Amino acid sequence: AQRVTQPEKLLSVFKGAPVELKCNYSYSGSPELFWYVQYSRQRLQLLLRHISRESIKGFTADLNKGETSFHLKKPFAQEEDSAMYYCALSGRRGGGSEKLVFGKGTKLTVNP
Amino acid sequence: GAGVSQSPRYKVTKRGQDVALRCDPISGHVSLYWYRQALGQGPEFLTYFNYEAQQDKSGLPNDRFSAERPEGSISTLTIQRTEQRDSAMYRCASSSPPGTASYEQYFGPGTRLTVT
Numbered sequence: 001a002q003r004v005t006q007p008e009k010l011l012s013v014f015k016g017a018p019v020e021l022k023c024n025y026s027y028s029g030s031p032e033l034f035w036y037v038q039y040s041r042q043r044l045q046l047l048l049r050h051i052s053r054e055s056i057k058g059f060t061a062d063l064n065k066g067e068t069s070f071h072l073k074k075p076f077a078q079e080e081d082s083a084m085y086y087c088a089l090s091g092r093r094g095g096g097s098e099k100l101v102f103g104k105g106t107k108l109t110v111n112p
Numbered sequence: 113g114a115g116v117s118q119s120p121r122y123k124v125t126k127r128g129q130d131v132a133l134r135c136d137p138i139s140g141h142v143s144l145y146w147y148r149q150a151l152g153q154g155p156e157f158l159t160y161f162n163y164e165a166q167q168d169k170s171g172l173p174n175d176r177f178s179a180e181r182p183e184g185s186i187s188t189l190t191i192q193r194t195e196q197r198d199s200a201m202y203r204c205a206s207s208s209p210p211g212t213a214s215y216e217q218y219f220g221p222g223t224r225l226t227v228t
Contacts, residue, residue: 004154043115044155044203044219086154099145099168100217102154 002027004087006103013077014111021072021106023061023087031089033063033070034100038084047072047085057081077110084108114138116220118204124226125194133189133223137206144187145217146179149201161187194227201225 003026013019025031035047048056050063050070061072070087087103117136125131137144143162147155157171163184172178176194181187191198201224205217 006154009152043221044205046216049216088154099157099160099171100147100155101157102147104152104154 002031002089002091002101004089004101004103006085006087006106008106009104010107010109012109012111015079016076019074019077019081019108019110021085021087021108023070023072023103025068025070025087025089027068027089027091029091031091032098033061034088034090035059035061035070035072036086036088036102038086040083044086077108079110079112082108082110116204116206116218118202118220118223120223121221122224122226124228127194127196127227129194130190130192131194131225133191133202133225135187135189135204135206135220137185137187137204138218141206141208141218142184143207144181145205145207146187146189147203147205149203149222151200155203158189191225194225196227199225199227 005024007022033050036044037047038044059072059074061070063070084105084107086105088100090098090100116138119134145160146158148158149155159169159172159179160167161181164181176192179189201222203222204220207215207217
C-alpha cells in the first residue's frame with residue numbers, strides 16, 4: 001500500500017535555526033517524492049521534487065531509499081517559511097498523470 | 113497567467129441536497145485531478161481525467177460521488193444526497209501528461225463544502 005507519514009503535526013523553531021521536517025513513505029516500487037507547501041491564504045503549491053535535486057528557497061530534500069525517507073531541510077529558517085508543508089508521493093517516475101498520495105502535513109512556525 | 117479556478121469557493125448545503133463543484137483547469141493542461149481534504153488531514157485522491165476520459169476513480173468514496181469532464185476542459189464533481197461527513201475542502205489540480213516538460217500538479221484555491 002502507498003502511504004506517507006509525517007510524524008510531526010506542529011513544528012516551531014526560531015528564526016535562523018535549522019529546520020527539518022520529517023517524511024517517511026511506504027511504496028513497493030520506485031516512487032516520485034514531492035514536497036508541497038501552503039502559505040497562509042494561498043493555494044497548495046509544489047516546493048520541490050526529488051528527481052530534480054534542486055534547492056528552492058534554501059530548502060533541500062534527499063531521498064533515502066534505505067530508510068524510505070524524504071526529509072525536508074533548511075539550515076537557517078526565515079519567518080516567511082511559516083506554512084503548512086505536505087510530503088507526497090506518486091507512483092510513476094517522471095509521470096504527470098498519476099495521483100498524489102499526501103501525508104497529513106506539518107505546520108511550521110518560525111518565531112522571530 | 114490564469115491558474116486553476118474553482119467555484120464556488122464556499123458552499124453550505126443541507127443534508128440530502130445535491131451539490132456540484134466546478135473546476136476550470138489551466139488552458140492546455142490535459143490531466144485534471146480531484147482531491148478531498150478533511151480538517152487536519154492531507155489531500156486525499158478522488159479521481160482524475162486525461163482529456164475527457166476518466167482514468168482512475170478509485171478514490172471516490174461511494175456511488176453518491178461522480179465526476180465528469182465532457183469536453184476535456186472544465187470538470188464537475190457532483191455529490192448526491194449530501195451527508196455531514198462530506199464536509200471538507202475539495203481541491204482540483206491540473207497538469208500536463210507524461211512526456212512533456214512539466215508534470216507538476218497546479219492546484220486551485222479549493223471549494224469549502226459544509227453540510228448542515
